[in-house]
Amino acid sequence: MTDTTTGVFPTTRAEGCPFDPAVGYAGLRAADGLTKLSCPAGVDAYVLSSYDQVRDLLNDPRLSSRGAVSNHVVVDRELTADAPPGSIIHLDGPAHSRLRRLLTAEFTVKRMRALREYVSELIESHLDEMLAKGGPVDLVQGFALPIPSLVICELLGVPYADRERFQSHSVILISTDATTEQAQTAVDDLSEYIAGLVTAKMQQPADDLLSRLIQRGNESEQPLSMQELITLSISLLIAGHETTANMIGLSTLALLRNPEQLATLRDDPSLVESAVEEMLRYLSIVQYGLLRYATEDIEYGDETIKAGEWLVAALASGNRDESVFPDADTIDVRRNPATHLAFGYGAHQCIGQQLARVELQEVFSRLYRRIPNLRLAVPFEEIRFKHNALAYGVEALPVTWDA
């Protein structure tokens, strides 16, 4: 596989290497200093490709997230537009901290571990259903998508009777096949539903995230508005649903393609935590990196990044940096790469990372042991990947097993 640096931001993966980042990053990492490239959305951006560059700059308060997340490739809003109210990923400084502080209590290590039993029961019941029905099944539709979606429902406090409606909307919302109109209809319907849910929680608070968030906001200097609560809820839904679902599907495929690694993991339960971190590192599903904007001049090495210029922190590239992760292009479930960049870095690092860990750890502990002879039901070459989505994954994963 050759790796050449051109003047264009890397977005294309090599033929036959669906688990490796887009071609071009290795050359960028080998170059001295930062390289400025033209991005598909028509902006030029410095690409932070090495592990150190990503960490150094994502923690720099002079960089703004206003253009987040991947607007340099997948355009979904005007680059320099003001952040919509409640859009935590686009906000900076005190406006960002205000929302982050109101939410972090909901995603602590302790609170997420308390959800472990619910998550494991959910996984077991889906596996029971799959095994009873028999293969082949699409692991994405039957397992990877519903589990994180139902966990978000549980967190937010969506009543059981509404979960099917909620799930069908959220599947459209994150689908790459949905038209813009279908996606907009799903956003509108979900916003309307969440507005109703927020009103209900205001009148009758329960023991759930949304009720506590409303209360915590009310006790703060600036209570959360209805628009903020809706945007926050939808952000949590998308961030928590699509990413975990993609990680479940893509990890399973990558492990099926590396059977000795899958066997090592299956035979030694103590490797589950390490294996989850390794798959997060290896797959780095936020595939185009994080877009940032310099609010003032920044000296970095020999370069001066001027105010008003754009930067892209290429998480997938930093996670393949050989100087930090030797043999970085190989899966090693024993590696335990605790300092990987898959959840980002800096003030915006993934707020739901402890939830993702619990979900993925429970999947890794159960799926491959309950179905030890899990295998693809179609040739590998027929698997379709989400090449144009912000979060990379498989469109479908037909699997089967011996009864």
Added chain:
Amino acid sequence: MRITIDEETCIGAGQCVLAAPEVFDQREDDGVAVLLTETPGKDQRAAVDEAAVRCPALAIRLEQ
């Protein structure tokens, strides 16, 4: 070894709790990191170093 946490900088990611669960915890009302002990034993040194490196906000300071 003396540890200090910059509470203003902390973003409540929980990385320190994963790295050194005997030294760090998170406050229940806002998720900010707190110390379970200010003077952890030598056996915690490696775990505390890892916590400081993993912190996405560089909010943990270590002094000998």
